[in-house]
Amino acid sequence: MARRKIAVVGLGGIGGVAAACLSLSPENDVTVCARRQIDKLTFDHLEESKQIPLKTLTDPSRAEPVDWVILCTKAQDSASAAPWLERLCTPQTTVAVLQNGISHEERVGPHAKGATILPAIVYYNGERFAPDHVRLRHIRGHDLLVPAGLPGDAFAALFEGTPIDVGRSAEFITYQWRKLLVNVIANPITALTRQRLGVFQRPDIQGLSLGVLREAVAVGRAEGAQLRDNEAETILETFLGYPPEAGTSMYFDCLAGRALEIEALNGAVVAAARRHGLPTPLNAAMLTLLTAVSDANAAETKTL
Numbered sequence: 001m002a003r004r005k006i007a008v009v010g011l012g013g014i015g016g017v018a019a020a021c022l023s024l025s026p027e028n029d030v031t032v033c034a035r036r037q038i039d040k041l042t043f044d045h046l047e048e049s050k051q052i053p054l055k056t057l058t059d060p061s062r063a064e065p066v067d068w069v070i071l072c073t074k075a076q077d078s079a080s081a082a083p084w085l086e087r088l089c090t091p092q093t094t095v096a097v098l099q100n101g102i103s104h105e106e107r108v109g110p111h112a113k114g115a116t117i118l119p120a121i122v123y124y125n126g127e128r129f130a131p132d133h134v135r136l137r138h139i140r141g142h143d144l145l146v147p148a149g150l151p152g153d154a155f156a157a158l159f160e161g162t163p164i165d166v167g168r169s170a171e172f173i174t175y176q177w178r179k180l181l182v183n184v185i186a187n188p189i190t191a192l193t194r195q196r197l198g199v200f201q202r203p204d205i206q207g208l209s210l211g212v213l214r215e216a217v218a219v220g221r222a223e224g225a226q227l228r229d230n231e232a233e234t235i236l237e238t239f240l241g242y243p244p245e246a247g248t249s250m251y252f253d254c255l256a257g258r259a260l261e262i263e264a265l266n267g268a269v270v271a272a273a274r275r276h277g278l279p280t281p282l283n284a285a286m287l288t289l290l291t292a293v294s295d296a297n298a299a300e301t302k303t304l
């Protein structure tokens with residue numbers, strides 16, 4: 001049987017773990033599309049550390065059409081991946097988008113040459129210690145969740161026999177909003193306070209979080225997510241069980257002086273609220289503050 005041709009675009013925490021796991025299945029022929037040459041990845045999982053050989057491309061003009069693209073850039077870098085998608089995609093390709101936020105299809109579809117877009121909710125934690133060294137941590141339940149249906153089934157098959165567990169759901173939009181609800185508090189608050197999840201043990205931070213969450217729950221409902229009356233409280237309670245020493249992707253980006261994914265998180269809530277005429281002052285405040293931080297980081301990177 002022909003091996004499945006898979007291109008992983010973006011070799012950060014999430015892409016590194018995805019590339020390592022996909023390479024563990026003999027049925028997958030994996031190529032990594034990255035901005036620097038990496039021939040071997042150290043992959044840590046539980047108590048084990050493995051060396052995974054990688055086939056890496058750094059020049060989009062050398063890429064060829066594949067069956068699957070696993071897009072693992074930050075949301076704001078999706079458009080910069082267009083030269084890769086241009087070479088990798090045909091209408092027979094499926095592009096799985098492993099990014100936080102909503103509206104994956106709108107973000108990536110215009111660059112994907114008629115390929116099928118499959119949004120994926122990422123539950124696992126992928127930490128990048130060095131460009132060639134990543135760790136997979138399971139958080140709870142599935143590691144990835146995709147919509148129920150044929151593309152979702154085929155996507156789950158790519159990870160069979162690997163440490164990544166892929167769930168499928170017919171209520172994808174509800175789960176997408178639940179994940180977004182975690183991100184609209186976890187990411188901006190850790191980034192602004194420059195503290196890991198332990199900061200959520202403070203009663204004042206919990207009060208602020210509930211306000212942000214209640215606004216976002218109303219918007220999610222208006223968008224069709226089946227969110228419960230006590231959704232904000234339940235999300236906060238569940239979230240308080242996450243390890244206090246864990247950071248968030250935005251916290252790490254903030255410390256490293258990189259652009260931030262705020263537009264795809266609180267920005268998505270504010271934009272959807274506008275469509276439904278709903279008030280979201282706290283989410284808008286997060287958006288304004290972190291856009292200022294992000295713009296300053298981006299300007300500094302440019303002048304380096």
Ligand SMILES: NC(=O)C1=CN([C@@H]2O[C@H](COP(=O)(O)OP(=O)(O)OC[C@H]3O[C@@H](n4cnc5c(N)ncnc54)[C@H](OP(=O)(O)O)[C@@H]3O)[C@@H](O)[C@H]2O)C=CC1
Binds near residue numbers: 073124
């Ligand atoms: N990390 C985590 O635990 C979690 C992350 N997520 C989400 O997953 C997504 C990916 O996050 P994460 O892996 O942490 O992000 P990272 O910043 O660690 O990785 C993104 C990678 O994309 C690369 N990249 C950006 N633009 C391009 C391009 N045009 N061509 C090739 N490579 C490119 C970057 O390259 P370079 O290294 O050169 O900058 C980087 O290696 C985000 O939406 C995030 O919110 C969701 C849940 C948990």
Ligand SMILES: CC(C)(CO)C(=O)C(=O)O
Binds near residue numbers: 125247
């Ligand atoms: C759930 C959380 C906050 C932690 O992995 C995340 O999605 C992120 O870091 O972006």
